[in-house]
Amino acid sequence: MLSVIPLTGLPEVRPGNDLAALLGDAVERAAGLEDGDVLVVAQKAVSKAEGRVEQTDDVVEAILREARAVRRRRGGLVIAETKHGFVCASAGVDRSNAPGEGWIVLLPEDPDASATGIRAALGDRFGRHPAVIVSDSFGRAWRQGTTDVAIGVAGFEPLLRLRGTPDGRGRPLENTEIAVADELAGAAELVFGKARGVPAARIRGVALTPGDGAARDLVMPKDRDLFP
């Protein structure tokens, strides 16, 4: 069985807060960590702790500054490629759940490093290193609505490579890579609730491949990107 529990009781995160300590307290309230646990942390909490917030009356300037390239623009909607290589609305710049009116939240500079830091701190505290995912809500091409995806990972391989393993009939699977990190981020979102102020979840019961994977492994390389 896979279980996903919300990590509740975290305070509103502010710049300079020790997010790993706050998460650790919430993990303790939720009866701790076991080997193989996955911790999913919403990007907003990570960005705020890292001071990636600013007060501005020119959101578009901030979006263009955060973007490496603008892919599409229609009315107020800007689909941009971030410096990390992610393609998303507004280059990840968001006014929701910001520190105040007129404030915006930017993506972490290096979300893989954020995840790695949280993993190390929780490993020190609990004697077990969880897999860690920093997640954000991204829109998709062709489909309505957002799903949460992994923008930072630590401690596992975000892609499960099944190519060549046999299917139910023994035929080798073709071209099969499953973005398990994104599926885990989406599962966590189901217990977050944007309006409920729950920025993290613990997932138990999934068999991941340990490793030094990074969320950039999830970014489609330019030469294979058919929708530039």
Add this chain to the structure above:
Amino acid sequence: MLSVIPLTGLPEVRPGNDLAALLGDAVERAAGLEDGDVLVVAQKAVSKAEGRVEQTDDVVEAILREARAVRRRRGGLVIAETKHGFVCASAGVDRSNAPGEGWIVLLPEDPDASATGIRAALGDRFGRHPAVIVSDSFGRAWRQGTTDVAIGVAGFEPLLRLRGTPDGRGRPLENTEIAVADELAGAAELVFGKARGVPAARIRGVALTPGDGAARDLVMPKDRDLFP
């Protein structure tokens, strides 16, 4: 807590099988249904039960027949729009987990109707109507790997509309629609395992909006599709 359990012990599904009865048996082995449960069923099982399989030595012909439009083509990779409006590789035509060598599996003709039929049959049997999702593994623009998404739904609204509800600070959320059906499909995939022959899962502990939603609600309308 959200829990996802695999529904095990289903036989290899064959054309003409009563899939809802097989799923019902598996649900009984898994201690039944509660109000609010979600059943996620892999498209392959649905397609096979509905006879959407064929033997062919011309997979490309089948892909073009299943497609309403080809969006991109590179080498053997065809990104196509299906008759349902989904954009995916090979218009959903797949040789993995097919009934035999030289066989292919096509998407169900009407996956929302498939989901509705399963929901009705399980409702009759258990006295409770689960939400039902028919899921398939789709690639994404800009991101590596597949995630499972909903291609058929019954009994709930696949998009959670949060626009206007307050964020943690009381500021109304903007443009927020969460594709909960896709997040649920992805969560179920984590317990399926393509190679393990588990074609269904039961999810408990998620608060969905009851309704007559359809997977076509998840398809981006043409006039808003920025990546045609």
